[in-house]
Structures are given as C-alpha cells and as structure tokens.
Amino acid sequence: xxxxxxxxxxxxxxxxxxxxxxxxxxxxxxxxxxxxxxRFDFSPVIKVxxxxxxxxxxxxxxxxxxxxxxxxxxxTGILLIHPETKESLAYSWFAYNCKxxxxxxxxxxxxxxxxxxxxxxxxxxxxxxxxxxxxRLVILHQIHRTKEVYTDVMKDNxxxxxxxxxxxFSECGIYYVLSLGIRRFDYLSTKWGYWNKNKEHPPV
Numbered sequence: 001x002x003x004x005x006x007x008x009x010x011x012x013x014x015x016x017x018x019x020x021x022x023x024x025x026x027x028x029x030x031x032x033x034x035x036x037x038x039r040f041d042f043s044p045v046i047k048v049x050x051x052x053x054x055x056x057x058x059x060x061x062x063x064x065x066x067x068x069x070x071x072x073x074x075x076t077g078i079l080l081i082h083p084e085t086k087e088s089l090a091y092s093w094f095a096y097n098c099k100x101x102x103x104x105x106x107x108x109x110x111x112x113x114x115x116x117x118x119x120x121x122x123x124x125x126x127x128x129x130x131x132x133x134x135x136r137l138v139i140l141h142q143i144h145r146t147k148e149v150y151t152d153v154m155k156d157n158x159x160x161x162x163x164x165x166x167x168x169f170s171e172c173g174i175y176y177v178l179s180l181g182i183r184r185f186d187y188l189s190t191k192w193g194y195w196n197k198n199k200e201h202p203p204v
Contacts, residue, residue, distance in 0.1 A: 022103060022154070024175040025161065025201050029114070029137055029149035030168035036134050040126045042083055046135055049077030049091060057088045059120060070116070074098025078135055080128055092117035092132040096144060103177060104152065105193035111148035112140045117160075129160070133167050161204050173197035 051071065054064045060079075070077065070093055080089040093101070093116040100107045101115035114136055119128045140146040152175060153160050177193040 018180060020177075020179045022177045022179075024103065024152040024177060025155055026172045026175050026195065026197075027151050027153065027164050027169035028172040029151070030170070031141065031147065032168070033137055033141060034130075034134055034167045036127060036130045038127070040123075040128075044080040044089055044128070044131070045083055047079050047081065049079050053079060053088070060088055060091070075101070075115070076139075078132060078139075080132065088120070089123045090117070090119040090128045090132060092129075092136060094136050094140065094149075096140060096146060101152075103179075103191075104175065105177060105191040108148065108150075110146070111150060112144070112146045114149065114151035129163050130167060133163070155202050158204055161201075165204065171201050174199040174201070 049060075049067070049071075051068070054060050054067055060067070067077065073095070075093045075095050075098060077091055077093045079091050081087070082089055092114070094112055094114050095101050095107065096112035101113055104113060104115075107113055114133065117129055117132055137149060140149050150172065151164065151169070153164060155161075173196050175193055175195045177191060179191045180189065
C-alpha cells in the first residue's frame, strides 16, 4: 500500500512530537525452545554485539547513537553475521536485570523482554527474525534460567506478529504507554503505562 503525503507528514509530526501514545501488543514466550526451519544456504555467525561492531559495519554504524544508549542501559544485543562477507545480516536485543526497553515504562520483576529487531532488506524472508528469537530464548531460558520472557509488537506489524505466534508465543494483553520528552535524554523524558493483561489483540 502506497504511503500518501498526508500519512508521511503525520508520521513526521508524530516522530517530532514530545508527547506520544502507543498501544503495544504483548506476547509471552513459550518455555520450550522453538525450532527454526532453515531457509538459507549458509550458517550465520551468532555473536553478542560489542562497541567495536558499531565501527566495523556501515549498516550498524548508522544506528550507533541508539545502540550505544542501549548498551549503556544494560541491554544485550545479538548479531547475525554472514560467514563469508562478514557483513551483519540482522540484529536484536533483550533486556534482563537492567533498564526496560525504550518503549516500555517498567519491566515485571524477574522477567526479560525481547526488543528492537531488524533484518537487512536483502535478507528478509529467510527466517532470520525467527532465528534471532530462538537464540535469545536459548540465552534467557538455558543460561539465565528466566521463566518469563515477553515482547511487544505494534498491531500493524503483521509479519512480526505472525512470526511470533508461529514460534509459540501467546497473547498477554495490551500495554498502553504515554511518553513525554526526548528519548535519548533520561532527564528530559518520562513514561507512564498501564498493562491490561486480559485485553484481547486485534485479529492478525
């Protein structure tokens, strides 16, 4: 569907506005580690994201400011790297025993939150998002022994919602979030939220 000029302007105003309201669909991860069907002819290198990765890869370099802030918050980033070209293919993050993700006001006690996943455009459709979900659950369930893992998705992001549901995640209500200020400055921003765990999701 084409994006009209009006929608572009509305989106730009929303990004610039110091006040934002979001309805985030919340899903809870299964306790069993889901399997992933391989749809690519190579085995990506899986590694934890480090500061030097932001200098060595031009795609990641463009996200440097946001990533440095996430590292400062204590979030853990996971990278998929092509074994031959050494370029990054996708990344994802999770928050555990640290500050919550940018769009979530507060984490429940003793739980983890999957957040901020992106796959490079040339490698979309190969199941890399599912692989990143699986690898984070391996770390959280088998290493950290975390029993409660959640993630949030915007209702219009149908591909991500379908992937999450196919991976065995279950609906866990809607988080209503009101944010005020500039996200990258802690002292200039704040968030309020209400998580209605019984609220049904709109159909996929």
